[in-house]
Amino acid sequence: MVVPSRHVDFLKQPLSFWLATASKDRIPEPIKCTGIAFDPLTDIFTCFAPLKFATKGIKHLQENPVISLVSVELHTYEGYQYKGPYLSHRDCTAHEVEFQVQYLKEFTDTLALFGYSASGFHNAYFHPPFVAILFQANQVFDQSPKNGTGGELDKRQL
Amino acid sequence: MNDPQVKLEEIMPALQGVIPAIVATSSLARIPNATYISQVYYVDGNHVALSYQFFNKTIRNVRENPILVTIVTCPVEYVLHKLTLRYVESQTSGEVFENMSMQLDALAIVQHKEGIFKLKAADIYEVISIEKI
Numbered sequence: 187m188v189v190p191s192r193h194v195d196f197l198k199q200p201l202s203f204w205l206a207t208a209s210k211d212r213i214p215e216p217i218k219c220t221g222i223a224f225d226p227l228t229d230i231f232t233c234f235a236p237l238k239f240a241t242k243g244i245k246h247l248q249e250n251p252v253i254s255l256v257s258v259e260l261h262t263y264e265g266y267q268y269k270g271p272y273l274s275h276r277d278c279t280a281h282e283v284e285f286q287v288q289y290l291k292e293f294t295d296t297l298a299l300f301g302y303s304a305s306g307f308h309n310a311y312f313h314p315p316f317v318a319i320l321f322q323a324n325q326v327f328d329q330s331p332k333n334g335t336g337g338e339l340d341k342r343q344l
Numbered sequence: 345m346n347d348p349q350v351k352l353e354e355i356m357p358a359l360q361g362v363i364p365a366i367v368a369t370s371s372l373a374r375i376p377n378a379t380y381i382s383q384v385y386y387v388d389g390n391h392v393a394l395s396y397q398f399f400n401k402t403i404r405n406v407r408e409n410p411i412l413v414t415i416v417t418c419p420v421e422y423v424l425h426k427l428t429l430r431y432v433e434s435q436t437s438g439e440v441f442e443n444m445s446m447q448l449d450a451l452a453i454v455q456h457k458e459g460i461f462k463l464k465a466a467d468i469y470e471v472i473s474i475e476k477i
Contacts, residue, residue, distance in 0.1 A: 206378035208370035212409045213428075216368035216378055239477065256366075256378040269375065302363070306422030327401070329379060 189229050189268065189323055190339065196266075197224045199259060200292035205233055205319065206254040207246035217243045217319075220311055221289035222255070223282075229323045231255055231268060234278055234286050236313035244317070247272040253321040256329060260296055265329040266339075270322045278316040286316060350474040352389055355418065355425050359386045361451050362419035367394070369405035369412050377401045382451055384416050384427070385444050387468060392429065393440050395448055396465040403467075406431040412469065415477070424477045429469035441466040 203219035218239045223232040233255060235243075247253065251272040258265035278286070290312055294304035326339045352359075361383035368378050379402050385393040394414075396403060406412055410431035417424055435441050445463040 202380075204366050204368075204378045206368040206376035208374045208376040210374065212370040212372070212374055213411055214368035214370040214376050214413050216366050216413060216415050216426075218366075218415070218424075250374045252375055254376045254378055256380075258380060265380075267378065302419070303422060310417065310422045310424055 187226065187229055188326055188339075189224070189226065190326070191226065193266065193326075194224065194226050196259070196264075197222065197257060200289060200296050201257045201259055202293070203233070204256050205235065205240075205243060206256070207243040208250055208252070209246045210249040213246075215243045215246055218311055219255070220286045220316065222257075223285075229270070230273065231321055231323060232282075233319045233321070234282060234289075234316050235319065236311070237315050237317050238313050240275075240317050240319065244275055244319070247275070247319070253319070255321070255323075258329070260300070263330055267327040267329045268323040268325070269327070270324040273320040273322060275317050275319045278318050282318060283314065283316055287312075350425065350476060352386060352392070352471055352474065355416065355474065356386060357420050358416035358418040358423075358425060359384050359392070360419070361385075361447060363417040365414050365416045367402055367412060367414045369402050370409055371405050372408045377405055381414075382448060383444070384414055385440070385447070385466070387440055390471055391432070391468055392427070392471060393435075393444060393466040393468050394429075395444055395463055396434065396467050397448075397463060406467070411472075426475045426477050428472040428475075430472055432468045432470055434465045434467050436465045438466075440468070 205217040294307045298304040
């Protein structure tokens with residue numbers, strides 16, 4: 187396993203999540219993620235996103251099956267990036283859509299603490315239908331804002 | 345190549361640093377990377393500048409593959425725009441660098457992150473396209 191055990195609880199918070207893909211021509215694509223589920227037994231992330239945000243990225247994954255997920259805690263800026271091979275994608279289940287509704291409420295409520303409009307962000311991000319994109323992390327990078335950030339976490343410290 | 349429907353000047357509220365932008369890059373080996381940046385800074389009708397603070401992987405990627413995609417958010421209408429950019433050069437002095445540095449210092453004070461947001465360079469990018477998403 188490459189994802190530290192303490193990340194299990196970290197990832198359950200209403201963090202800011204974004205995915206990134208790259209085409210075979212090395213054109214990157216960011217995808218707004220509306221929640222994730224993480225299985226610590228397999229290091230598999232199930233990442234939820236509005237289809238309208240993910241269409242180009244899914245095309246990229248067919249030709250270059252590598253994905254990155256960045257997760258940032260909004261108060262502390264503690265952040266990590268998980269990278270690994272794309273596994274599959276599918277439509278979200280009704281339960282997963284409900285999960286995203288709850289995630290977005292908690293996430294936008296957190297943003298409102300910083301003076302932003304919760305409804306403004308909700309309207310920007312909530313666009314059914316949603317897709318679930320699965321990948322297996324094989325690298326974790328520290329991305330908290332500090333000098334020297336970006337290094338891969340030392341597996342000996344996991 | 346800009347989308348004639350959207351010009352950089354039309355999305356100025358999204359370029360003030362009120363809402364951090366997300367940036368995606370790709371290495372030469374096609375490994376994607378995503379990170380937040382404090383601000384996409386307006387330079388002129390065809391160029392923006394990104395703050396080079398500490399996002400090391402992003403910097404390494406654009407030096408070997410100059411295409412970068414960023415999503416900015418309007419803090420008034422909460423509309424998202426995707427900008428595809430091409431890296432031009434890195435500036436460590438001059439008007440753009442000094443103005444970006446001052447804006448970052450102000451953002452750092454607001455966000456209680458003084459010292460963390462120190463600008464190393466202003467990276468200049470040509471705007472290839474702007475797309476409302």
